Amino acid sequence: SRLMSTGRTQSPIPVITVDGPSGSGKGTISQALAGQLGWHHLDSGSLYRLLAYAALQESLDLSDESALTALAKRLSHAYRLPTQDNPAIELYGKDVSDALRTEGCADAASRIAALPAVRVALLAWQRHYRQSPGLVADGRDMGTVVFPDAVLKLYLTARPDVRAERRYKQLINKGIESDLPSLIKEVEARDARDSGRKASPLKPAATALVVDNSDLGEAETLQQVLDAAHAVL
Numbered sequence: 643s644r645l646m647s648t649g650r651t652q653s654p655i656p657v658i659t660v661d662g663p664s665g666s667g668k669g670t671i672s673q674a675l676a677g678q679l680g681w682h683h684l685d686s687g688s689l690y691r692l693l694a695y696a697a698l699q700e701s702l703d704l705s706d707e708s709a710l711t712a713l714a715k716r717l718s719h720a721y722r723l724p725t726q727d728n729p730a731i732e733l734y735g736k737d738v739s740d741a742l743r744t745e746g747c748a749d750a751a752s753r754i755a756a757l758p759a760v761r762v763a764l765l766a767w768q769r770h771y772r773q774s775p776g777l778v779a780d781g782r783d784m785g786t787v788v789f790p791d792a793v794l795k796l797y798l799t800a801r802p803d804v805r806a807e808r809r810y811k812q813l814i815n816k817g818i819e820s821d822l823p824s825l826i827k828e829v830e831a832r833d834a835r836d837s838g839r840k841a842s843p844l845k846p847a848a849t850a851l852v853v854d855n856s857d858l859g860e861a862e863t864l865q866q867v868l869d870a871a872h873a874v875l
């Protein structure tokens with residue numbers, strides 16, 4: 643609507659974007675940031691994972707753009723993302739949170755995410771979560787493509803070995819078996835695909851504050867991010 647235009651005199655619902663590669667801690671940090679601010683949180687990767695999961699279930703060809711966009715259309719009313727009251731990700735009323743965390747699903751998500759039509763199909767899904775009083779959105783292209791008018795753009799990163807080790811611990815904690823050497827390979831392959839693709843590649847927005855947290859604890863990273871947020875709000 644006209645009221646939502648980005649003119650300086652109006653005040654659109656504020657968004658803070660947190661982009662970065664897998665294992666950069668962007669999920670944990672954005673959730674904590676949203677909690678501190680009392681804002682909504684969007685984990686945009688879960689949308690790519692949801693679509694990938696459904697595509698795997700239906701044995702779709704993961705390079706078939708029109709089949710995938712048709713599937714996205716069908717799913718748009720069939721899923722729900724976590725809220726404060728219910729942390730589950732649901733598809734057709736079923737809790738699929740754990741299924742979405744597997745490496746198989748992550749790999750499929752990264753493949754379909756390279757397809758431009760898939761990214762366009764998920765744009766409206768993502769922008770729908772921009773709701774009062776504000777949104778913290780994490781992903782790969784939140785600051786560059788989905789919310790270019792964000793009040794603050796953060797780019798979290800860490801060395802690949804550090805990120806693979808974090809991923810390893812997350813999976814083990816969830817009881818998902820895994821081994822570190824192959825995880826490092828998978829993380830590197832996904833990084834290369836996410837950064838090398840033509841459609842919305844993973845990269846810091848021009849004005850992003852880049853935080854390398856390889857040698858920072860979670861509390862220190864959160865403090866840096868909170869300081870940056872309070873400086874602009």
Ligand code: DC
Pocket residue numbers: 664686687688690691748751752755756780781782783784832836
């Ligand atoms: O953040 P994640 O690991 O849950 O994301 C899974 C995949 O989805 C990731 O490999 C790339 C893709 N993705 C994307 O292309 N753009 C986003 N905004 C979020 C995720």
